[in-house]
Amino acid sequence: MSRLRIAAISFLNPAPLLWDFEHPPASQQLVQRYDVRYTLPSQCAAQLASGEADLGLIPIAALATMPEVVAVPGCTIASLHAVRSIQLVLKPGLTMATVKTLATDAASRSSAAYVRTMMREFYGDTPHVHEEEADLPAMLRTSDAALLIGDPALLALEHRNDFADHTWIDVASLWQHHTGLPWVAAVWAVRPEALTRCHITREDLIADLTASRDRGLTHIEDLVLEWTPRLPLSAETIRNYLTRNIHYTLDDQCLQAIDRFYTLAAQAEVLPAYKLRLL
Ligand SMILES: C=C(O[C@@H]1C=C(C(=O)O)C=C[C@H]1O)C(=O)O
Numbered sequence: 001m002s003r004l005r006i007a008a009i010s011f012l013n014p015a016p017l018l019w020d021f022e023h024p025p026a027s028q029q030l031v032q033r034y035d036v037r038y039t040l041p042s043q044c045a046a047q048l049a050s051g052e053a054d055l056g057l058i059p060i061a062a063l064a065t066m067p068e069v070v071a072v073p074g075c076t077i078a079s080l081h082a083v084r085s086i087q088l089v090l091k092p093g094l095t096m097a098t099v100k101t102l103a104t105d106a107a108s109r110s111s112a113a114y115v116r117t118m119m120r121e122f123y124g125d126t127p128h129v130h131e132e133e134a135d136l137p138a139m140l141r142t143s144d145a146a147l148l149i150g151d152p153a154l155l156a157l158e159h160r161n162d163f164a165d166h167t168w169i170d171v172a173s174l175w176q177h178h179t180g181l182p183w184v185a186a187v188w189a190v191r192p193e194a195l196t197r198c199h200i201t202r203e204d205l206i207a208d209l210t211a212s213r214d215r216g217l218t219h220i221e222d223l224v225l226e227w228t229p230r231l232p233l234s235a236e237t238i239r240n241y242l243t244r245n246i247h248y249t250l251d252d253q254c255l256q257a258i259d260r261f262y263t264l265a266a267q268a269e270v271l272p273a274y275k276l277r278l279l
Pocket residue numbers: 009011013041042058059077083085086107108109110111112149150151153185186
């Protein structure tokens with residue numbers, strides 16, 4: 001029987017969502033039905049779009065260009081306060097209204113769309129935007145501003161000495177300031193026909209993903225121990241990030257926020273008109 005191919009994000013933030021897939025005893029059962037691979041968010045989207053993956057942690061911005069996939073209820077990667085790992089860095093003296101050139105992290109789909117949308121809708125700014133690998137000094141050599149996401153953003157924020165005179169904007173906080181809504185980055189999204197092929201029901205998929213998240217959230221201290229040797233960040237930073245910065249439940253507020261994001265992004269001509277569809 002073929003397994004459901006999962007494209008998961010290789011950053012720290014999704015680690016609680018993947019707990020059961022990585023740890024026995026649950027992993028021993030799940031490995032028979034699921035084949036998990038890790039990559040960057042933009043690649044998760046590309047793999048689901050091409051059919052190389054059946055299920056992925058997909059930036060919500062990328063969903064707007066994939067009519068054949070649907071979001072899975074239950075889990076998300078979102079933030080109700082500062083997210084810390086999505087940083088827009090502006091050269092000294094510049095503001096959201098005066099940036100003319102913006103380099104976005106090539107790993108990003110959602111945050112890049114959020115920044116472009118907010119600049120256009122809330123500040124009347126439409127900078128020239130291009131993608132680059134996550135390298136803050138290099139990005140700021142080509143551009144007025146740089147957008148970093150994920151672990152490179154966490155590391156840059158923690159070690160920001162050379163750029164302490166720049167303006168560091170937490171993109172989730174800025175979105176909340178303007179909309180009063182949570183900031184949502186990604187959801188699980190699936191090709192429904194793949195579930196049929198793999199003999200996995202909608203109910204089983206939702207139960208497996210939510211059980212994994214729930215168990216992951218009871219193992220934060222184990223995740224802190226696992227990730228401390230992998231990233232040059234303190235245990236305290238990792239613990240706070242997983243417990244306070246990231247929100248993992250796709251609740252009504254998050255669904256409302258996604259709706260608002262799609263409306264504004266379409267208005268700003270950043271994304272095509274789109275409405276989230278749930279499995
Ligand atoms: C919180 C984060 O959200 C991420 C940002 C994404 C994006 O910008 O496309 C996509 C998925 C999330 O992993 C992060 O990675 O820092």
